[in-house]
Amino acid sequence: MKIAIAQLDYHIGNIEGNLKKMLEAVSAAREQGADIVCFGELAVCGYPPRDFLEFEDFIDQCNQSIESLRQASKGIAIAVGAPTRNPVRAGKDLYNSAYFLFEGEVLGIQHKALLPTYDIFDEYRYFEPAKKFQTVSFKGKKIALSICEDIWNVGNENPLYTVCPLDEMMWERPDFILNLSASPFSYDHAEWRIHTVRVNVNQYRIPMFYTNGVGAQTDIIFDGGSLVMSGDGKVFDEMPYFEEGLRVYDLEEVLAGGRSNEQPKDKIKMIHDALVMGIRDYFRKLGFSKAIIGLSGGIDSAVTTVLAVRALGKENVRVLLMPSQFSTGHSVDDARVLAENLGIQYDIIPIKPMYDAFENTLQPLFQGMPFNVTEENIQARVRGILLMAMSNKFGNILLNTTNKSEMAVGYGTLYGDLCGGIAVLGDVYKTEVYKLAHYLNETGAGIPENSIIKPPSAELRPGQKDSDSLPPYDILDPLLFQYIECRKGPDELIAMGFDEALVRRVLRLANINEFKREQAPPVLRVSNKAFGMGRRLPIVGKYLS
């Protein structure tokens, strides 16, 4: 028996496009002699479909897709994820389901039992958990069909759920497990995923064919890395990260085991590849091709620009250099050198005329009051208007260059440098941005050394440095990591050795700036706790503020 894994980039709500892509994969798999072709979780509609699921019409369209796939299942079985209606009156109206289609018949349908409802996931918002579990019989084999999270409750120290779906099928003695997933990227998730598959394989002593999606859905990035693990716990094969693909496996070979083909997982390279795909898919799925970026001469906008060029091509990236009276000469030079190294279109637009117009206009209202954050913000907001004007006039989408450290402590101007369609580095701490910059230069980016080594500055007042108002990033970032990613409270952080005054100050900054993040662009998610849907905090909340 031959089993094909189709690792595809689905597009949420593009039901017709997803179907077309799957039908092509069905044909290709059939041509390669596959008996089964596997697609991802909720493949017909893309993951996560969110509140689209609340429209009857949307579910009808998903059903029509399944109908087309059913008709296409001639000579090849199709395992595919789709939402299905719950026929029972009580409980949620939908199931998150996996169909097993063959020769125009539905040979099996397995609903998902474990519905991730944490971080970015909201599945219990929509779906009733499965209560019945049954294998699928196909060509003399018994298949344990499962969906994503249903394999994630095995062997955990603190299991999130009280049931374990595969346990309920094992009395039928299945020959192998198919898992249809939509498992998003974070820089250490691929290792966890392989670990989880291995725990299952070790528990049940049968191989697993694990199909993941690939591609970005706004903030959420799917990295692919679909895999086959043989019963001996070895990674028989792992499909590429960050690209689509179709591979066909011989079940007998997998059952024999002994082969190991795991990919390297370098953190910075994976973040890089994820961000490039994140930018590319954001543009492609929205139907845009061109980006605009404000290039300051600093490292964040430099890294963002290089990533945009890699994602969209140099002909599609345009930058504005917008010096003010507080900009240092070398900043404009550094920005210009990078633009020239990249071969992208750039314009230099000093912001003085607009800034002066605001200052003169507001002078009667502000008289006698000193220069403060107000005037700093005006500069950042003038730049925002200029970038958005270019965006409106030429159709270039503005990329936001804020990093995670700044976003965490509110070191940025709402409606100023926080403008943009998507925040490319919003889940990358400043100390990681440096590592990305080095990686980019190792791979030929040409970011001027000066942009990397000079002390970070917003250049919004004379001689300003980030370190005037923030602790050094090599202290700040580990503290933020423990607070944001690891959810450590103040006492725990102090017990870890962080300075008490610093802990109180940074946690307060993080909390009182929730209002800014609420209005910030969506953030390309590369860690296991990014700002956005995965981290939900009250704005008027008083805790730690």
Added chain:
Amino acid sequence: MKIAIAQLDYHIGNIEGNLKKMLEAVSAAREQGADIVCFGELAVCGYPPRDFLEFEDFIDQCNQSIESLRQASKGIAIAVGAPTRNPVRAGKDLYNSAYFLFEGEVLGIQHKALLPTYDIFDEYRYFEPAKKFQTVSFKGKKIALSICEDIWNVGNENPLYTVCPLDEMMWERPDFILNLSASPFSYDHAEWRIHTVRVNVNQYRIPMFYTNGVGAQTDIIFDGGSLVMSGDGKVFDEMPYFEEGLRVYDLEEVLAGGRSNEQPKDKIKMIHDALVMGIRDYFRKLGFSKAIIGLSGGIDSAVTTVLAVRALGKENVRVLLMPSQFSTGHSVDDARVLAENLGIQYDIIPIKPMYDAFENTLQPLFQGMPFNVTEENIQARVRGILLMAMSNKFGNILLNTTNKSEMAVGYGTLYGDLCGGIAVLGDVYKTEVYKLAHYLNETGAGIPENSIIKPPSAELRPGQKDSDSLPPYDILDPLLFQYIECRKGPDELIAMGFDEALVRRVLRLANINEFKREQAPPVLRVSNKAFGMGRRLPIVGKYLS
């Protein structure tokens, strides 16, 4: 036996403040001879605490509050909601619980079973559902203690859950039901709430004491309206909407029934009161007192300004009138008349100097290209910068004036008129804004007639009217209502009689503008489907776009 209902305005995460408030209510209830005092769901931490619940330290602080209340329960029982830890390894780490404390003892603790995970609610993100149900014995009575949603699964045509918690207690023959709630306002929710309490009372034939919270938590408004229903299904008493209060009820009188004291529920008045409380609590809970608003002479900013004056006092509201070359003379006059009627500080700042500076600066890049939405947006964004500059300099929080119709179809400028700390009218359709304006004027607001009767216009180009690019609001709003509140898809809308081309156009506008709403301020929620956390749609989603 006497039972006190304490209807309090909790503050999320202000655990110390909430405790202080509850201890005062315990004393007051004791002085009034109450045997039991009831507080709301998750009263110790405020509702919804969101991801604060993921911090061990936060749960520890909640536990300390319960400890203080336990010690305060001398001579009076306290029913209070708090998060508690799940001692079992499998499943979520917390329960959403109701404590029943008396004489320093925990007489009972009932966890919540039905965890709302829809619209604005995310409870299964945090909580394990209760599986055990037991009454509390107190002074010879048996009490069915329950939390909010646990009474909402009775008698529904399409029940969301598969269990019914109170059913599980009835074999113990309880004497009455206590329900601790955090049930948010929407303009028809009070009627549903009474209906739901009545369905339970009719089912179980015992009285219910229903305690709700009051006050706004950013976008989510709790209206109070705590109530006592006797076993005959009559509203024995209903506490006021939109204010705190403490009332003591004699159980014997409630058991006797026959009394009916229900409040009127006028939709527009309730929306008005909710918005005033929403503004007031947003400022108070964030520690601010002063607002700034851009007053255009149109109806939306006029209504927002009057509401702000009612919430914060005229001395705390300041407005900017920012005419452009496209503003009609009467707009400035109408705005000035309103400011003078309200007795608030206003300044007139023509935007021409800033607009011209942008135009001149961008002219070399834009040469030969016609005036379009770019230049319209520059005007709106210059106003945004001016308002935010005032906000930064004087500490006035900017109130957003966008209405729900505009927000739905993206008729507004991101980083321009979409700026602000909170969107006061973001859940009020334009046709309802007119009704609000009439109500405000009936209650003495003094909005100039001209602001109400003139055709709506953004005044961003010569002679512009909303009706140039949008259908009339009396057609648009019912269509949006069916799409947003009722989740009708295109075929259903067309079958209802809406013009097909209009349906396609409006649904497309609504969907492609998700990126704007993602970065819009939080919206004061007054309907059962507001933009924000209650409506989660993908930005790159392709459905209906």
